[in-house]
Amino acid sequence: MNIIDELEWRDAINQQTDADGLRELTEQKSISLYCGVDPTGDSMHIGHLIPFMVLKRFQLAGHRPVILIGGATGTIGDPSGRQTERSLQTLEQIEANVQALTMQMKKLFVTEGDNQIRMVNNYEWTLKINVIEFLRDYGKNFSINTMLAKDVVASRLESGISFTEFSYQILQSIDYLHLYQHEDVQLQIGGSDQWGNITSGLDLIRKKEGNEAKAFGLTIPLMLKADGTKFGKTAGGAVWLDPNKTTPFEFYQFWANTDDRDVVKYLKYFTFLTKEQIDDLAEKVQTEPHKREAQKTLAEEMTRFVHGEEMLEQARRITAALFSGDIKSLTADEIELGFKEMPxxxxxxxxxxxxxxxxxxxxxxxxxxxxxxxxxxxxxxxxxxxxxxxxxxxxxxxxxxxxxxxxxxxxxxxxxxxx
Known part of the structure; x- marks a missing residue:
């Protein structure tokens, strides 16, 4: 199955800049592609995982992913999805976040001896651009009228947007141009809110490299739960990948408690199970919903992927003990994890x-x-x-x-x- 066919089956494509061209390119050769995350915090949450799972699927299909940590763009803050200005973090805090996210990414996506996934930090090339170069070499290629028409900017005009956040799309465009020129990257992927930033990057590439430059953009749909609320939020807040923020047991329970209406969608988005395996679980959701086999599989696959086999076993033990009442079978550390949110x-x-x-x-x-x-x-x-x-x-x-x-x-x- 072509990678684009697989993503379509998984309902993981929202928009593409050139669907036929990208399909043809991925069928012809192995390509390099990238996805980025800004270091606004010291851990990702499960919402951040969505585009990176797509990145991993490209790798499994034989393509070459690049993960970008936004050490430069993180100093500004992406205005996407916001109605107010971000509070700027100190450079020291951003650097600490960069280190934490880099370690988290390596743990999740880079296996020992795996040279396919490359990690880059846009601070390395952005730092070398002075203000005159920024205005002459890059700013001259951006029309204010076009920038104002981008959804992310247009939605902020009434409440106001600073020049700092307004310029974010220029910096992200520079990222794509740099990776196109130096890392042979031909595809950028991101959430649906990144469409304007991605298309700005493509415009810059074509102005610098010519209209025949083969570069593409792809976004992933906004993830909503069946009840219409935002995915990844609980009463206690975000579900973090850092075990010190969300314990492996809490992480396991989040997925195990998935609504029947959402579980097949999450299996497609977040797991690497085959179509046959997911179709089988989808049938069991309809015929044997009380067994919750799809939810258990989802919880196991995700906890194993993020926290490893040992933490998965621990989450299973705590879950089994709470269900059976066999509390004495747990260690004190497991008690602390399993009862963290209880009175x-x-x-x-x-x-x-x-x-x-x-x-x-x-x-x-x-x-x-x-x-x-x-x-x-x-x-x-x-x-x-x-x-x-x-x-x-x-x-x-x-x-x-x-x-x-x-x-x-x-x-x-x-x-x-x-x-």
Missing amino acids: TFEAAKEPKNIIDWLVDLGIEPSKRQAREDITNGAISLNGERVNDVGLEVSVDQAIGGRFIIIRKGKKKYSLVKIS
Whole structure:
């Protein structure tokens, strides 16, 4: 299957500058292509992954990807999708973000001994351009009328846009020209909001290299959930690739909880499963939705890809323990990861009667209610039902000497840290 055919089957193409020309080019030879990300933070979130998964698919099809980290463009900030000016970060913070994103990209996309994926930083060539060169060699090739007509700029005219952010598309165009000239790059890919920046780059290439220059642009559709909300956001915020921001267990759970209406789309976008495998899972969504096999597969594929096999196994263990109630099978570190977002209380090491302990912590509103819940078997401690109202709770019962998990009813968990 040609790479363009595969992307079309996966519904991963929004716009192309020359669909027939790109198809013909990719069938004739192996091409170089690039996608970029600005270092506005020290980690990508799952929304950032979408175009880079397409980049990886090109690599698997025999093409040569280039990943661009925007050390220069990141100092300005892309106005795409924004109605207000960005707060500029310090150069030191941007450099720290560049290093963090570079390591993250290498972990995800560059395997040992793999020379196919190249990584570049646009700060390296942008730094060499002085203001006179910028205005004469590049600015002269851009029409203000055309720039104003770009969606990303037009949408900001009423609220206002600085010359700094207005010039962003010129810098990104310089990137494409540089990579075309020095890295043999003939295709830029990006999100749907990058269409204006991509076409500006193509215009610059043709003005500098001639109208016969073979360069192309391709964008990926905006990802929305079935309910119309933006993909990748949860009640707790973005789903990050950095395990210190979103734990592997939370990452696994995000994908495992995917709506039936979205799961096949996500399998196509984010996994490298074959058409036959995805079609089989799509059928099971219709015939056996209660088994949630498609969601489990999606969660496993994505957690393995981003965090590795060991962290996937850990996420599975935590998930299985929470489902079965076998809390004692978990380590203290796994407890900390799995119960990170649950109500948390702190208790002293000294032994205390369970009724007083539950009330003092605030897990139970009164001694009467605590006694009633224990008598009715509604309280579990580390997965074991408590029936004795005279039970003494102590540090000896804490998993790893650090945590006690209280379950009230069927699903209400509380994490108690022993201080």
